[in-house]
Amino acid sequence: MKWPSEKVIRWIGIPVVGFFMSFIVKDHEHEQNTMLQNILISLVFTGVLWNGAVLIIFQLRKKFPDLPQTGRRLVVTYLVVTLFLIICPNLIRLALGIVSLDDLENIKNLFMNSEINMVAAFMVSSIYEGAYFFQQWKKSFALAEQFRNQQIRTQFEVLQNQMSPHFLFNSLNTLTTLIAEDQKLAIDFTQTLSEVYRYILQNKERELVTLKEELSFSKSYVYLLQMRYPENLEVNFTIDSGYEELYIAPLTLQMLIENAIKHNVISKTKPLQIDIYMERNDVVVVKNNLQLKRTLEKSTKTGLANIRKRYEFLGQRDIEVITSQNNYMVAVPLIEMFSEIELTKKPAHDGINH
Structure with missing residues (x-):
C-alpha cells in the first residue's frame, strides 16, 4: 500500500x-x-x-x-x-x-x-x-543490494574473460613456446599466471583494495601480455609509492588495460603504449595511443560501464573518459579510506592534460 x-x-x-x-x-x-x-x-x-x-x-x-x-x-x-x-x-x-x-x-x-x-x-x-x-x-539497503548484484556480475564477467578459451589458449600457447625455448622463463610465466588467478579469486568479492595490491596484480597481468607481444606492447607504471595506500575498486586497472588491448591494433608497425600515472593527488589515469581495430573480438561488455557503475555505488565519484585524436584516457578517482566511501564529488577531468 x-x-x-x-x-x-x-x-x-x-x-x-x-x-x-x-x-x-x-x-x-x-x-x-x-x-x-x-x-x-x-x-x-x-x-x-x-x-x-x-x-x-x-x-x-x-x-x-x-x-x-x-x-x-x-x-x-x-x-x-x-x-x-x-x-x-x-x-x-x-x-x-x-x-x-x-x-x-x-x-x-x-x-x-x-x-x-x-x-x-x-x-x-x-x-x-x-x-x-x-x-x-x-x-x-537498496543501494547495498544493487552493489552486491553488481559485484556478482563483475565476478562472473571477469572470471569469464580470464577463463575464456581465448585467454587460456593464448596463455597455454605462450607457455608451450617458452617450455621449448626457455624453461626458466616458462616457470616464471607459470608462477605469474598462478598469481593472476589467485588475485582474481581472492579479491573478486572485495569492494576496495589498496592501489599497491592492484598495481602488483596489474604488473603480473602485463607480464603475461608482454609474453604474447614482446616487442609491440609497452606498459609504463609511474606512480609514486606515497599513493599506494589509497583505495581502488579491484580489477579496475586490469579491465582498462584489457580494453586497450581488445580495442586497439598491436603490431610491429603500430605498437601499443599504455601509461598508468597519477593526476593530482587522488586520480589514477590509464592512457593509451589510439589505433582502433576495424573489427572487435567478442566482448562480454565488462569494462568501462562496469567500473562506472561500481564507482557510483561506492561514492558517487565520477570516472572520466577523454578521447583525443591520438590518445584515449580514463581517469579513475582513488578513495582515501575504506570507511570514507562517501566523499565530495570531484569531476576527474579537472587538471588532466590532453
Missing part, C-alpha cells in the same frame, strides 16, 4: 489539528472570542507553525543529510524547532493584534504555552526524523 505524501498529510492535518487545538489551548486572550474565531485563530497558528517547522526540518536535512549524522541532526532539529515554536507564536499574536509589545515585556506572556510548544517540537521532530531515517535506511 502506498502512503500519501508528506505534503498531503500536512495540509489535511493542519485543519484537523487546528480544530482540536482550539479546544485544548485556553487562555484569557481568547475568552471574548466566539468559537468560530477561536477555530480560525487556531488554524492560523497551526498552519504557520507546522509549515515553519517543516521548512526548518528540510533545511537541516540538507545540511546534515547522511545516516551517520542522524544524532546531530536530531538534536539540532529539536533545539531549533523548539526555539521557533516559542518565538513564532508571539510574532503571530502581535500580527493578529492579540497582544501588544507592552504585553510581551512580561516574561510570563512571552513564554505562554511554552510547555505545549516544547512537547510539540519533540513530537514533530521525532515523527519527521523517524520517517526520514527509515527512508534513508531503505535507500541505503
Whole structure:
C-alpha cells in the first residue's frame, strides 16, 4: 500500500489539528472570542507553525543529510524547532493584534504555552526524523543490494574473460613456446599466471583494495601480455609509492588495460603504449595511443560501464573518459579510506592534460 505524501498529510492535518487545538489551548486572550474565531485563530497558528517547522526540518536535512549524522541532526532539529515554536507564536499574536509589545515585556506572556510548544517540537521532530531515517535506511539497503548484484556480475564477467578459451589458449600457447625455448622463463610465466588467478579469486568479492595490491596484480597481468607481444606492447607504471595506500575498486586497472588491448591494433608497425600515472593527488589515469581495430573480438561488455557503475555505488565519484585524436584516457578517482566511501564529488577531468 502506498502512503500519501508528506505534503498531503500536512495540509489535511493542519485543519484537523487546528480544530482540536482550539479546544485544548485556553487562555484569557481568547475568552471574548466566539468559537468560530477561536477555530480560525487556531488554524492560523497551526498552519504557520507546522509549515515553519517543516521548512526548518528540510533545511537541516540538507545540511546534515547522511545516516551517520542522524544524532546531530536530531538534536539540532529539536533545539531549533523548539526555539521557533516559542518565538513564532508571539510574532503571530502581535500580527493578529492579540497582544501588544507592552504585553510581551512580561516574561510570563512571552513564554505562554511554552510547555505545549516544547512537547510539540519533540513530537514533530521525532515523527519527521523517524520517517526520514527509515527512508534513508531503505535507500541505503537498496543501494547495498544493487552493489552486491553488481559485484556478482563483475565476478562472473571477469572470471569469464580470464577463463575464456581465448585467454587460456593464448596463455597455454605462450607457455608451450617458452617450455621449448626457455624453461626458466616458462616457470616464471607459470608462477605469474598462478598469481593472476589467485588475485582474481581472492579479491573478486572485495569492494576496495589498496592501489599497491592492484598495481602488483596489474604488473603480473602485463607480464603475461608482454609474453604474447614482446616487442609491440609497452606498459609504463609511474606512480609514486606515497599513493599506494589509497583505495581502488579491484580489477579496475586490469579491465582498462584489457580494453586497450581488445580495442586497439598491436603490431610491429603500430605498437601499443599504455601509461598508468597519477593526476593530482587522488586520480589514477590509464592512457593509451589510439589505433582502433576495424573489427572487435567478442566482448562480454565488462569494462568501462562496469567500473562506472561500481564507482557510483561506492561514492558517487565520477570516472572520466577523454578521447583525443591520438590518445584515449580514463581517469579513475582513488578513495582515501575504506570507511570514507562517501566523499565530495570531484569531476576527474579537472587538471588532466590532453
